[in-house]
Amino acid sequence: MCVVDDAPKESGAEGTQATVFAWSPAPRHKRRWGLWIGTPVAVALVGVVTASLILIAPGTAVAGVQVGGMTAGAAASAIQQQLEKTSVTLTGDGVDATLTATQLGAKVDAQALADAAYGDHPMWKVGSWFSDTRHAPLALDAAKADAALRKAAPSLFRDAKDATVAFDATKKAYVTTDAADGAGVDLTAVTEALQDAFTSGRTNVTLSTTSVPTAPAISTATAQKTAKSLNTMLGKIGFYVGSERTVPVAPQVAASWLTVTPQGDGFAISADQAAIAKVVATLPKKIDRAAQNGTAITDTQGKVLRTEVATLDGRTLGDTSGLAASFAKQLADGNGVATLPVSVAKATTTKVSRSAVVDLSEQRAYFYQNGTLYKSYLVSTGAAGHATPTGHFRVFAHVPMQDMGCVDGYTYCTKNVPWVTYFAPNIGFHGTYWHHNFGHVMSHGCVNLPIDQAHLVYDWAPEGMEVTVQP
Known part of the structure; x- marks a missing residue:
């Protein structure tokens, strides 16, 4: 317990002491309001800086889609969603049908576009704010678009006819049938219309369309080229x-x-x-x-x-x-x-040389093989006024049977003379059926032989064989 005098004493009186209190107030702490206010601001500033590093700059648009302030991922989703909302309405030729981009198989690389938008226009780069709209090229899945258009506007379509190649047994060759054009919708026009709507940010565009020719997959020229190649192969x-x-x-x-x-x-x-x-x-x-x-x-x-x-x-x-x-x-x-x-x-090949000599003085023909006598026959050569010419000749023709003389200018006519082997103009060995007086001059210039011997000479003497007629 603290004890205090009941009456205070005057300060400074002789013999007295100053009043002493046994308690005192708690010391005051200084308030740090600046710290409590500065922390949220700093956190907010850090957030802003961080955001500027991942967001696309304000005023950036891709194909009519404002993607400023978005992350690249969010921008890609927004671009894709805009494409899915876009449609084209076909009119003309009794057609009135609306097809969405999804039905037509339209595709755009939304993520690549968003990444490019951020890469060129990040929020932290103030000079890139409020840029021009980026083009977003789209493409149609041709098969899917064709199926959707055929279903929506069947009157505009006619199937093309491919050229064919088939084997013709009568001709023993490959033949072709020609291709024929079909009809359909111009996919390029549809793509451009859908692109126009998408680029401008509209959700629908109207396209007046009519049938246009469509080429077959396999042309007549391709079929003809294939048939020609096959027929060339068949020939070899x-x-x-x-x-x-x-x-x-x-x-x-x-x-x-x-x-x-x-x-x-x-x-x-x-x-x-x-x-x-x-x-x-x-x-x-x-x-x-x-x-x-x-x-x-x-x-x-x-x-x-x-x-x-x-x-x-x-x-x-x-x-x-x-x-x-x-x-x-x-x-x-x-x-x-x-x-x-x-x-x-x-x-191996064995070569055999052949030649003949007609000796007018002996009225004999000699036939040689490899320089050795092979056969020798009595003959009848040209009589007076029709002498057999002498010299070196070569066999140049074989006639199995012919008439000799029997034309204007000749004084004789011998029918069906057999086995004629010519070695000079109008002169040759031949068979003789009208006489047997061999060994004596009898002919009009030819070398007469018995028929069987003439046949042997005919077969034995090749064209080009040398024949020497000596006096």
């Missing part, structure tokens, strides 16, 4: 040993392998591997053969005049296990040449 198609088409494939057989299918603006070609494999299985019998050595008839200088026996190399077909598959792919690519794997056994 087959199985080859080197450059020789050893096993041709008939056009109708090749066509049975091929399938020509319309695809896009052209044709896809495929080949039946299983059908090709059946033909491949028959190839060994057609390809395999033993070597055949040949014989060539020459003149005395070695020039080949005639092939007596053809020279044929032997060959054996190799592995064909992948041939059907590879040929099917080739045919699909337009290549009808299947090169066969073949091993070859080389054949």
